[in-house]
Amino acid sequence: MPQTSSSSQMDSAVVSQDAPPVHAPAIASFVPDAGPTAQDGPPSPVRQYLSTRGNGGLADKTFAAAMLVCALSIFVIVLFILTVLILRSKLSLAQFGFHFFSGSDWDPVSGSFGALPFIFGTLATSLLALALAVPLALGVAVFLTELCPAKLRAPISFLTELLAAIPSVVYGLWAVFVLVPIMRDQLGPLLYQYLGWTGFFEGYNFGVGLLTASIILAIMILPIISSIARDIMLAVPVSQREAVLALGATRWEMIRTGVLRNARIGIVGAVILGLGRALGETMAVTMVIGNHPGISKSLFAPGYTLASVIANEFTEATGDLYLSALIEIGLALFLVTIVVNAIARALVWAVTRGAPARVH
Amino acid sequence: MAAVGASAQNITAAGATFPYPIYNKWFTEYNQLHPNIKINYQSIGSGGGIKQVSEGTVDFGASDGPMNDQQLAEAKVKVMHIPTVLGADVPVYNIPGVSKDLNFTGDEIADIYLGKITKWNDARLAKDNPGANLPDRAILPVYRSDGSGTTYIFTDYLSKVSPEWASRVGKGTSVKWPAGIGAKGNEGVAGMVRQAPYSFGYVELIYALQNKMAYGTVQNAAGKYLQGSPAGVTAAAAAAAKTMPADYRVSITNAPGAASYPISSFTWLLIPTHFNDPAKAAAVKGFLTWMLDRGESEATSMGYAPLPAQVQTMVRHTIATIK
Numbered sequence: 001m002p003q004t005s006s007s008s009q010m011d012s013a014v015v016s017q018d019a020p021p022v023h024a025p026a027i028a029s030f031v032p033d034a035g036p037t038a039q040d041g042p043p044s045p046v047r048q049y050l051s052t053r054g055n056g057g058l059a060d061k062t063f064a065a066a067m068l069v070c071a072l073s074i075f076v077i078v079l080f081i082l083t084v085l086i087l088r089s090k091l092s093l094a095q096f097g098f099h100f101f102s103g104s105d106w107d108p109v110s111g112s113f114g115a116l117p118f119i120f121g122t123l124a125t126s127l128l129a130l131a132l133a134v135p136l137a138l139g140v141a142v143f144l145t146e147l148c149p150a151k152l153r154a155p156i157s158f159l160t161e162l163l164a165a166i167p168s169v170v171y172g173l174w175a176v177f178v179l180v181p182i183m184r185d186q187l188g189p190l191l192y193q194y195l196g197w198t199g200f201f202e203g204y205n206f207g208v209g210l211l212t213a214s215i216i217l218a219i220m221i222l223p224i225i226s227s228i229a230r231d232i233m234l235a236v237p238v239s240q241r242e243a244v245l246a247l248g249a250t251r252w253e254m255i256r257t258g259v260l261r262n263a264r265i266g267i268v269g270a271v272i273l274g275l276g277r278a279l280g281e282t283m284a285v286t287m288v289i290g291n292h293p294g295i296s297k298s299l300f301a302p303g304y305t306l307a308s309v310i311a312n313e314f315t316e317a318t319g320d321l322y323l324s325a326l327i328e329i330g331l332a333l334f335l336v337t338i339v340v341n342a343i344a345r346a347l348v349w350a351v352t353r354g355a356p357a358r359v360h
Numbered sequence: 361m362a363a364v365g366a367s368a369q370n371i372t373a374a375g376a377t378f379p380y381p382i383y384n385k386w387f388t389e390y391n392q393l394h395p396n397i398k399i400n401y402q403s404i405g406s407g408g409g410i411k412q413v414s415e416g417t418v419d420f421g422a423s424d425g426p427m428n429d430q431q432l433a434e435a436k437v438k439v440m441h442i443p444t445v446l447g448a449d450v451p452v453y454n455i456p457g458v459s460k461d462l463n464f465t466g467d468e469i470a471d472i473y474l475g476k477i478t479k480w481n482d483a484r485l486a487k488d489n490p491g492a493n494l495p496d497r498a499i500l501p502v503y504r505s506d507g508s509g510t511t512y513i514f515t516d517y518l519s520k521v522s523p524e525w526a527s528r529v530g531k532g533t534s535v536k537w538p539a540g541i542g543a544k545g546n547e548g549v550a551g552m553v554r555q556a557p558y559s560f561g562y563v564e565l566i567y568a569l570q571n572k573m574a575y576g577t578v579q580n581a582a583g584k585y586l587q588g589s590p591a592g593v594t595a596a597a598a599a600a601a602k603t604m605p606a607d608y609r610v611s612i613t614n615a616p617g618a619a620s621y622p623i624s625s626f627t628w629l630l631i632p633t634h635f636n637d638p639a640k641a642a643a644v645k646g647f648l649t650w651m652l653d654r655g656e657s658e659a660t661s662m663g664y665a666p667l668p669a670q671v672q673t674m675v676r677h678t679i680a681t682i683k
Binding site: 105106107108109110176177180181184204206207208286287290291292302304308311312313314315316317318 | 536540542
């Protein structure tokens with residue numbers, strides 16, 4: 001289990017200090033001044049082992065080269081995907097140009113295609129899902145690392161990870177049969193009554209739409225964000241917490257300045273991973289978003305996402321332009337993911353640039 | 361069939377999902393009769409079926425909508441259409457408190473999806489359904505979000521009965537729906553209609569029959585309100601058979617005749633006119649002949665409508681021309 005890993009590392013560090021005396025010369029031999037020439041007695045076991053082996057330099061180079069190939073394969077895969085997406089959507093790129101991304105017409109019959117409602121649907125549901133899931137996930141992570149009684153920790157961790165393992169179609173089914181009726185009959189009317197003045201909860205509420213899709217997405221990304229954030233917080237050294245407490249901080253101040261501030265880059269990383277899943281999620285969203293392309297201020301309105309339209313229409317798409325437009329939707333999803341990630345990274349950089357942990 | 365020879369024939373085919381259950385049954389039965397002939401069918405969708413047979417990557421394809429002239433001209437393989445069975449779409453709805461089968465006309469259905477009829481107590485719906493206590497509630501139109509032959513048949517019908525539908529929306533496996541929400545697959549539409557009060561949708565007849573769903577009637581070209589059934593579908597095909605073109609690419613929606621169910625359609629196999637391997641040609645011809653002799657009689661029990669007798673005679677002549 002991840003939460004025990006840091007403590008076991010500490011344990012091993014303690015053990016190695018108390019290591020049996022047999023290893024002591026080996027450790028001493030790594031001190032530069034205490035080379036084997038300065039000592040009588042046999043060379044250390046490690047040195048003996050290394051000297052019996054052949055060409056170490058060659059092995060190092062081979063290993064470095066192999067690792068470089070592994071790293072480069074990421075670039076190759078990304079480039080390959082991008083190339084295929086561009087080549088296969090050439091027809092649509094040539095026909096619509098940039099208007100593909102700003103047009104809001106999607107009409108396979110007349111052959112007029114625009115991706116804007118799908119881009120809107122993808123961004124709106126993903127960002128709303130983040131807004132719902134991040135506070136909850138951080139709450140779970142803080143509770144598990146800082147406040148949770150030992151007895152509860154294992155069951156809660158287990159359930160969070162169980163949530164992450166449920167296939168998305170199961171989430172979709174649950175949403176159709178449980179979430180949609182709740183949205184239609186209880187939550188929706190309540191939101192309209194108290195928050196209707198904002199304009200975000202207007203029009204007919206059929207239970208399916210942007211809000212329902214965002215809620216199911218939030219539930220799906222919650223375990224990812226909370227379990228990564230928990231691991232990051234566990235990695236914050238205990239000495240940090242003790243130092244803050246020693247200065248007279250309350251528990252909340254300790255969590256805020258000692259834990260959250262030190263873990264913030266990792267937490268942002270967890271949020272970005274959650275966002276990545278939300279942007280690309282297809283099945284569960286398709287089942288509850290309404291699949292009607294449109295841009296609406298009301299969260300009760302049906303929407304459509306980039307991933308959903310590909311999944312829905314690709315198998316029966318006839319005609320080269322139609323297929324090409326669907327592949328360009330894939331390209332749009334690829335670009336949206338890159339742009340959103342880039343913005344998130346830039347934000348992290350702007351916030352943390354040259355600034356170590358500090359209180360304000 | 362003796363001409364097939366003893367060598368094993370592996371035939372690959374791909375296409376429509378709607379007739380997959382009966383095709384699968386046919387191919388399995390035929391393989392049991394002729395162990396050396398194995399037809400491997402992948403239900404990847406009509407679009408994929410047209411594409412693969414056009415490029416010659418499968419031995420034959422299958423589609424719920426006929427190929428258009430441009431597709432036929434661009435295909436690397438010369439393809440002909442062989443009708444196999446027929447299917448239909450039926451209207452389903454969920455109005456709490458109304459258990460009566462409702463009557464619909466084609467232009468009313470079109471106007472529901474155009475967003476022009478928005479309430480269940482609309483004067484036109486009330487006129488067609490005297491005695492049904494239709495409520496003052498908004499209609500939620502539900503359509504298929506995935507591209508499908510079901511949608512093709514449905515929009516083909518609406519294009520014929522509503523000029524506004526023909527000009528604003530048109531027909532296709534996916535169209536730009538003016539109103540409503542999309543759900544994936546027959547089961548998605550049926551599930552959404554079942555659990556969302558005041559909704560309206562369309563599903564395949566075979567799906568409604570298998571799941572024992574109640575569904576409404578649709579007014580046909582002769583003015584009669586008919587409930588979808590294999591008999592009504594075959595009647596529509598028989599009515600259209602008199603004007604059947606030689607390549608079978610015909611739409612039989614809104615067919616004439618008092619017994620014709622209006623939202624009906626053929627589904628086709630896309631067979632190359634010429635096979636490079638004569639043994640393969642003989643195997644395909646053998647299967648198609650068996651389909652007419654024996655296969656058609658299994659259609660009704662599975663919810664499909666069989667080809668009318670006149671069309672079967674025509675198809676028999678066409679099969680003979682495969683080389």
